[in-house]
Amino acid sequence: MDISFSEQDLQFQEEIRAGLNGSEFPANVREKREKGTALSKQDMIDFHKFIHAKGWMGYNWPVEYGGTGWSPVQIYLFLNELALAQCPTILPFGLSMVGPVIYTFGNQEQKDRFLPDILEFNTWWCQGYSEPGSGSDLASLKTKAVLDGDNYIVNGSKTWTTLAQNADWIFCLVRTETTQKKQEGISFLLIDMNTPGIEVKPIITIDGDHEVNSVFFTDVKVPADQLIGEEGKGWTYAKFLLAHERFGIAGVPVVKVQIEKLKDITAEFNDADLSKKITELEIDLEALEFTELRTLAAIAEGGHPGAESSILKIRGTEIQQRLTELFVEAAGQYILPYEGPEGFESNRTPAGPDYASPAVAQYLNYRKTSIYGGSNEIQKNIIAKAILGV
Amino acid sequence: MNLNYSDEQNMLREQVLKFCETNYDFIDREKILVSDSGYSKDNWKQFAELGWLAVPFKEENGGFNFGPIELTVLFEEFGKALVVEPYLSSVVMSGTVIEGSNHPEKVSIIEKIISGEHHVSVAYAEPNIGYNFLDCVTTVSKDAETFSLNGSKSLVLNAANANQYIVLATHENSPALVVIDADIKGLSVHSFKTLDGQTCGELTFENVSLTPESILALGNDAESLFNKMLDLSILCVSAEAVGAMTSSYMKTVQYTKEREQFSQPISNFQVLQHRMVDMFIETELTKSLMIKATLQLDSDDPEVGNTISALKVQVGKAGRLVGQHAVQLHGGMGVSNEMSIGHYLKRFTAIDSMFGNTQYHINKYQTK
Numbered sequence: 030m031d032i033s034f035s036e037q038d039l040q041f042q043e044e045i046r047a048g049l050n051g052s053e054f055p056a057n058v059r060e061k062r063e064k065g066t067a068l069s070k071q072d073m074i075d076f077h078k079f080i081h082a083k084g085w086m087g088y089n090w091p092v093e094y095g096g097t098g099w100s101p102v103q104i105y106l107f108l109n110e111l112a113l114a115q116c117p118t119i120l121p122f123g124l125s126m127v128g129p130v131i132y133t134f135g136n137q138e139q140k141d142r143f144l145p146d147i148l149e150f151n152t153w154w155c156q157g158y159s160e161p162g163s164g165s166d167l168a169s170l171k172t173k174a175v176l177d178g179d180n181y182i183v184n185g186s187k188t189w190t191t192l193a194q195n196a197d198w199i200f201c202l203v204r205t206e207t208t209q210k211k212q213e214g215i216s217f218l219l220i221d222m223n224t225p226g227i228e229v230k231p232i233i234t235i236d237g238d239h240e241v242n243s244v245f246f247t248d249v250k251v252p253a254d255q256l257i258g259e260e261g262k263g264w265t266y267a268k269f270l271l272a273h274e275r276f277g278i279a280g281v282p283v284v285k286v287q288i289e290k291l292k293d294i295t296a297e298f299n300d301a302d303l304s305k306k307i308t309e310l311e312i313d314l315e316a317l318e319f320t321e322l323r324t325l326a327a328i329a330e331g332g333h334p335g336a337e338s339s340i341l342k343i344r345g346t347e348i349q350q351r352l353t354e355l356f357v358e359a360a361g362q363y364i365l366p367y368e369g370p371e372g373f374e375s376n377r378t379p380a381g382p383d384y385a386s387p388a389v390a391q392y393l394n395y396r397k398t399s400i401y402g403g404s405n406e407i408q409k410n411i412i413a414k415a416i417l418g419v
Numbered sequence: 420m421n422l423n424y425s426d427e428q429n430m431l432r433e434q435v436l437k438f439c440e441t442n443y444d445f446i447d448r449e450k451i452l453v454s455d456s457g458y459s460k461d462n463w464k465q466f467a468e469l470g471w472l473a474v475p476f477k478e479e480n481g482g483f484n485f486g487p488i489e490l491t492v493l494f495e496e497f498g499k500a501l502v503v504e505p506y507l508s509s510v511v512m513s514g515t516v517i518e519g520s521n522h523p524e525k526v527s528i529i530e531k532i533i534s535g536e537h538h539v540s541v542a543y544a545e546p547n548i549g550y551n552f553l554d555c556v557t558t559v560s561k562d563a564e565t566f567s568l569n570g571s572k573s574l575v576l577n578a579a580n581a582n583q584y585i586v587l588a589t590h591e592n593s594p595a596l597v598v599i600d601a602d603i604k605g606l607s608v609h610s611f612k613t614l615d616g617q618t619c620g621e622l623t624f625e626n627v628s629l630t631p632e633s634i635l636a637l638g639n640d641a642e643s644l645f646n647k648m649l650d651l652s653i654l655c656v657s658a659e660a661v662g663a664m665t666s667s668y669m670k671t672v673q674y675t676k677e678r679e680q681f682s683q684p685i686s687n688f689q690v691l692q693h694r695m696v697d698m699f700i701e702t703e704l705t706k707s708l709m710i711k712a713t714l715q716l717d718s719d720d721p722e723v724g725n726t727i728s729a730l731k732v733q734v735g736k737a738g739r740l741v742g743q744h745a746v747q748l749h750g751g752m753g754v755s756n757e758m759s760i761g762h763y764l765k766r767f768t769a770i771d772s773m774f775g776n777t778q779y780h781i782n783k784y785q786t787k
Contacts, residue, residue, distance in 0.1 A: 164680060165681075166681045167684075169680070188751065232755055233755070233757070234753070234754045235746075235756050235761035237756065241698075257487075302782070357768065361549055362773055363574075364768070364772050365572075365611075365613045365614060367612055367613055378620060380545075380546030380571070392762070393614075393754075394763070396743065396753065396761075399753075400746075400747065400750055400753070402749060404747075406691070
């Protein structure tokens with residue numbers, strides 16, 4: 030066993046750091062991230078184009094599809110540096126979700142058609158999984174796709190679709206057949222968001238933000254060559270996708286940066302009670318970080334950790350949520366005046382620390398983390414079944 | 420010992436419950452939140468007509484001479500429906516200070532509050548002093564025979580609608596409580612929405628001149644009157660939290676019975692049942708401390724300060740647990756602004772932050 034990074038790894042880290050601090054980094058993104066203001070769609074595009082220009086966009090893809098082919102340790106270091114440089118999260122929908130499904134299960138034509146645009150961030154993808162009646166029990170989904178000549182006709186609705194308002198394409202799980210076993214009639218379909226019959230309606234979350242949406246499909250004509258793999262195998266691809274998502278799921282680097290920020294705040298007020306709580310969180314984070322490293326090491330050895338990655342999701346979201354609670358506690362009563370997504374009315378900011386309103390927004394927003402991506406209850410079911418065998 | 424509510428108290432509860440059922444569903448409330456004043460003037464008029472605004476005041480001042488028990492009954496029911504009308508600021512906080520003072524126009528101010536035509540807000544918090552409200556920088560200074568007020572106050576509830584403000588200030592190194600009219604020269608008011616959809620404001624005073632009558636209390640009198648107001652306010656928001664917790668667990672139970680996943684109601688799953696049981700247990704424990712504090716406050720028990728701190732700690736912890744569990748068990752619906760459940764979490768968060776948060780009261784309790 031050896032805990033240290035190699036000389037090459039450290040050199041790699043330096044290169045990433047230098048690149049992120051370099052002059053090509055979009056100034057609009059840097060400025061807003063430093064101020065803590067929300068990024069626009071264009072800011073996000075600029076950021077991803079920058080990452081692509083550096084040749085880092087396919088950080089978790091194999092070389093043959095235009096990826097970096099980096100080792101798990103390099104990926105770990107890369108994501109760490111992104112967080113330290115206060116970068117936004119690289120959107121997972123194209124790169125980490127649909128991309129790997131396409132290069133693993135798609136045909137050559139589909140690979141040629143979709144993968145370059147994902148790497149160059151010419152297309153913004155969103156995920157069409159959850160439905161009003163199918164959340165934790167995803168396999169019960171009802172959105173129907175019926176083959177009619179060269180097209181599927183899609184009817185139904187998807188919900189909690191993150192940033193669908195910005196998306197060019199959506200990858201959907203649809204029901205192509207009503208089967209005895211509900212998982213067997215599901216197919217994986219790529220749909221252009223500009224197709225007639227698609228309607229996107231915003232869902233405002235309790236922090237007042239518009240991040241998620243309902244997406245309605247009414248007789249949407251989808252060319253049959255946009256089906257990935259085989260009809261009826263969609264569930265297998267979806268499960269593959271979930272396993273592929275594990276990189277960065279714990280959110281360790283971002284939490285680390287936030288903890289440092291919180292420490293600066295408490296140092297200012299010399300708040301011993303809060304300091305102790307931060308210390309406890311740091312200890313939790315240390316345990317989680319090394320658990321993540323163990324997972325990465327196992328992947329590097331060619332292993333396929335499955336249910337263990339549920340630990341990263343559960344504990345990672347618990348720590349993220351706890352962190353938001355501590356920010357709220359630090360702000361005390363000054364969380365009361367609330368800044369909406371458009372900022373305070375008439376641009377006047379209330380008295381109290383400037384992190385107060387963002388802290389409570391984050392606290393409310395992060396309630397989602399233990400719900401999305403397979404709720405933490407579902408994750409525990411997975412561990413119970415797959416690891417404990419009960 | 421008798422821990423039963425009287426028939427009269429139960430009737431009051433029934434009355435508030437009925438009012439909320441008729442006038443305060445989620446859609447009604449949403450409309451109120453986006454209105455200009457941030458509360459419903461029609462509702463406020465009804466509160467006056469039903470006599471609710473007279474509840475805590477003494478008979479000689481036109482009130483019903485009711486005490487903390489009746490207030491907690493009102494607030495518990497308000498909490499269930501997340502009522503946003505400014506009862507806490509205009510009746511409880513301001514009423515306590517005005518009634519405890521020797522202001523020459525005391526009776527007429529109280530009459531106007533009871534009639535519903537008059538709002539008074541207490542300005543107690545400041546930008547840089549945290550929960551040490553008495554350490555305020557806002558100052559009343561005396562120059563020859565005239566007094567003047569300088570400084571600023573923040574987080575003033577219902578500030579934009581108030582006709583008068585009661586301001587906590589420092590005068591010759593000790594606390595002072597003064598009352599000023601909202602249209603007085605040298606006062607500026609800026610209003611914000613709060614995280615739970617209510618309103619609060621910042622007041623700035625620039626050489627606001629005060630008459631001797633506008634000084635409500637000074638020194639020890641001001642301090643004890645202010646602390647009395649704080650204790651009663653904490654009790655009221657705690658009762659409100661108990662009501663909100665009750666609604667939260669009941670709505671969650673209802674939702675899990677209706678929501679089907681894996682071909683069955685999700686209430687069948689034991690892990691969710693236990694979570695809801697935890698919500699129920701925390702609600703009951705909070706109610707216990709709430710009743711204890713109510714009775715101690717009612718009998719002027721010297722131990723009440725410690726019980727109030729214990730209660731505020733329990734409210735903070737239980738509110739967080741109940742609010743978070745309720746959201747989690749509602750899944751995505753829990754974080755949707757169109758469902759009421761997330762609004763309970765916001766109210767718990769706001770309540771914890773006011774009048775000293777959980778950690779503040781843990782420390783306060785220990786130092787006793």
